[in-house]
Amino acid sequence: MLIDTHCHINFSSFKDDADEVIQRSLGNDIWLINVGSQYSTSERTIKIAEKYDKGVYAVVGLHPIHLYETEVDESEQGIEFKSRTEEFDYDLYKNLAQSRKVVGIGEMGIDYFHMPKNINFEEVKQKQQQTFQNGIKLAKELDKPIIIHTRATKNSFDAYDDVINILKQADYTKGVVHCYGGNLEQAQELIDMGLYISFTGIVTFKNAKDLQKIVKEIPLGKMMVETDAPYLSPEPHRGQRNEPAYVEFVARKIAELKKVSYEEVAEVTTGIAREFFNI
Numbered sequence: 001m002l003i004d005t006h007c008h009i010n011f012s013s014f015k016d017d018a019d020e021v022i023q024r025s026l027g028n029d030i031w032l033i034n035v036g037s038q039y040s041t042s043e044r045t046i047k048i049a050e051k052y053d054k055g056v057y058a059v060v061g062l063h064p065i066h067l068y069e070t071e072v073d074e075s076e077q078g079i080e081f082k083s084r085t086e087e088f089d090y091d092l093y094k095n096l097a098q099s100r101k102v103v104g105i106g107e108m109g110i111d112y113f114h115m116p117k118n119i120n121f122e123e124v125k126q127k128q129q130q131t132f133q134n135g136i137k138l139a140k141e142l143d144k145p146i147i148i149h150t151r152a153t154k155n156s157f158d159a160y161d162d163v164i165n166i167l168k169q170a171d172y173t174k175g176v177v178h179c180y181g182g183n184l185e186q187a188q189e190l191i192d193m194g195l196y197i198s199f200t201g202i203v204t205f206k207n208a209k210d211l212q213k214i215v216k217e218i219p220l221g222k223m224m225v226e227t228d229a230p231y232l233s234p235e236p237h238r239g240q241r242n243e244p245a246y247v248e249f250v251a252r253k254i255a256e257l258k259k260v261s262y263e264e265v266a267e268v269t270t271g272i273a274r275e276f277f278n279i
């Protein structure tokens with residue numbers, strides 16, 4: 001058994017076949033955590049999760065790219081969109097989180113890569129940080145874990161430093177840094193603080209040597225696996241639409257890098273995810 005701890009079956013890429021994709025995942029003994037990125041997709045993730053007794057869960061939150069209108073180009077998957085603008089409404093998200101299917105708050109965090117045009121960097125930074133702090137406050141109040149999105153300025157690790165500082169200030173470490181892309185020192189610091197690190201299909205890419213080194217260095221007992229579907233399909237499906245069933249390729253690559261069995265990676269990461277999300 002595996003748990004895809006981060007996917008977006010609530011996104012429009014799956015509008016015609018979400019249930020088939022979920023059945024395929026559950027049929028392969030893969031549970032999934034379906035993650036919202038704004039109010040509408042958060043609401044949808046709850047609706048989807050409520051259709052299933054077991055194995056499909058929801059996380060609700062506001063992603064930093066939805067604070068401003070931003071062009072997003074995930075061209076490898078043929079997905080391009082303009083993000084819609086939303087302000088974080090604490091009470092609305094608190095309300096959503098009352099569903100018994102909501103097992104966490106997110107995805108939220110910092111994204112200095114997808115920047116809106118014509119808006120001062122400092123202003124965007126401020127707003128992202130403040131929104132992240134509010135999201136943490138909500139998670140704290142509800143005693144739920146957080147899924148953290150972090151994307152740095154090109155060729156930099158700046159967003160990871162800011163995430164670490166904000167978590168320290170908020171004194172909240174019940175979190176997972178999803179789709180890890182920081183450096184080894186930052187990964188170690190996050191782990192020392194009590195957070196988990198999660199890896200996507202990027203670990204299977206030939207050019208991801210730095211990330212593969214991080215997988216080798218950090219303990220298996222601090223990792224989770226995810227797809228971030230529809231994005232970031234692992235090899236051998238790179239370039240196609242991703243789906244939760246493909247999380248197996250991520251786990252197999254981690255097993256190879258850490259020189260342990262696939263069964264061990266499956267057992268350890270599943271155990272962590274079940275405890276973390278209380279499922």
Ligand code: NI
Pocket residue numbers: 006008035107228
């Ligand atoms: Ni995501």
